[in-house]
Amino acid sequence: MKKNKIITAITVTATVLLLAACGKSSSNNAKDLTVGASPDPQSKILKHVQPELKKEGVNLKVKVFQDYVLPNKALQSKDIDANYFQHIPFLDQWNKKNDGNIKNAGAVHLEPIAVYSKKYQSLKDLPKNATVLVSSNTPDYGRVLQIFKDAGLITLKKGTDITSANFSAIDQNKKNIKFKTGYEPKLMPQFYKNKQGDAEVINANYAVQAGLNPVKDSIAIEKSSSPYANIIAIRPDEKNNKAIKKLVKVLQSKSTQDWIKKEYHGAVLPVK
Template sequence: MKKSKVFGLLAVVATAFLLVSCGKKSDSSTSSKTTTITVGASAVPHAQILKHVQPELKKEGVNLKIKVFQDYVLPNKALAGGDIDANYFQHIPFLKQWNAKNKGNLIDAGAVHLEPIAVFSKKYKNLKDLPKNATVLVSSNTPDYGRVLTIFKDAGLITIKKGVDITSANFDDIASNPKHLQFKHSYEPKLMPQLYKNNQGDAVVINANYAVQGGLDPVKQSVAIEKSSSPYKNIVAIRPNEKNNKAIKKLVKALQSKSTQDWIKKEYKGAVLPAK
């Protein structure tokens, strides 16, 4: 009886040890398969698009966390400081200017979509209808100035000085302005929809993300809109040491996939355009 009890006790201990060992192995295996990354993004449409690819990334072993920012200042600071793993809110000219001003080295990991900047007016139905000395309200986001100038140039309202790179142009680069349009550019980007709704200025230039967020339709309500051939496509930005990060590569691949690009086209009805 004593031997039987001893053998029985040993069997129970061995079984328990085996179960604990198996349990530990399973937990380790599970954690090794999942990688968590945090991506900073503007609320609309960036965070929405990221949320769309979350289920697909989960299948790929990537736990995507989204941190929403309400401005264009903090996302790059957070990325450079290591608080997030990537961000998705800006175009390349903006990134280049930020790097130059802040001695940064953030890089482009891939283009996803274009938010066509548009001109809105409650007073005129066509950009060419603007009268002499009309006031055009523009945000203080200087990397967008080339986009604004291109719209007015294409409408035949201004010309640009020869030899000027339009992606880094500003209002001092206007060569001719027959109607003497007054470009006022001292407003926060997120305030532009409210300025338009309050009937401020003769025309208001609004980024598509803030237009959509403010309940506006850039395609149907604007008097002029940026062409899809624009070089201002929105990108995923990362630190240089993350360029071989497999989880981020999976993120970019999911965002650039045909299914996601088709979803962007359908979801935003032209207010946001696929990059590919």
């Protein structure tokens, strides 16, 4: 009888240890995924979906970048698994300039670029020879041209591809508006607050970080039909990464897209 009790005790102990080991193994099976992102809205959106991804077995880590230069370099060098800060025209230009091969894994949201002014209430109020400050982010130039074209202030040369256009594409400039370029994108809100131009063009992420609402505070805003949606970008070797596919699926889900709409009140627009 005593021998049977010892055998039973050993069996129970072994079973408990086996179950504990299995439980530990299961918890360790979560796939780590590091995504580089701009501070807001990208990193905020990613942090919102972290709990949902945890349920899907993905341990999402967010690495915040303060500029548009380093995220693609970090992705290319495999310091991160994906990034979330850019639109396709920016990615295409970056690949061309850097002999890169980064790919689009899926669109998530649009950050409507907008024109702000402390001096005038609308684009049509801009005087002749007005100065409009624009950042050094050349892939956004077509977006700026489209806004001014929609307002009837400029026309573009025949055959202009808006996704790769620059200011030399202007055919007629009715008010001889001077577009001054070359400024760091993150400095544009400060230029606006200091009234350094008659108007300033600001990307939505930097506007939001500065406490501005592109819908309410701008004098003109990009239309939601814009082709400049922000994407999850990856290296080609990650195209079959199940964790990245889960990330994109959660980001594009109705619940996440509804949350984006509610959270940003139109300052950030969901793609679906």
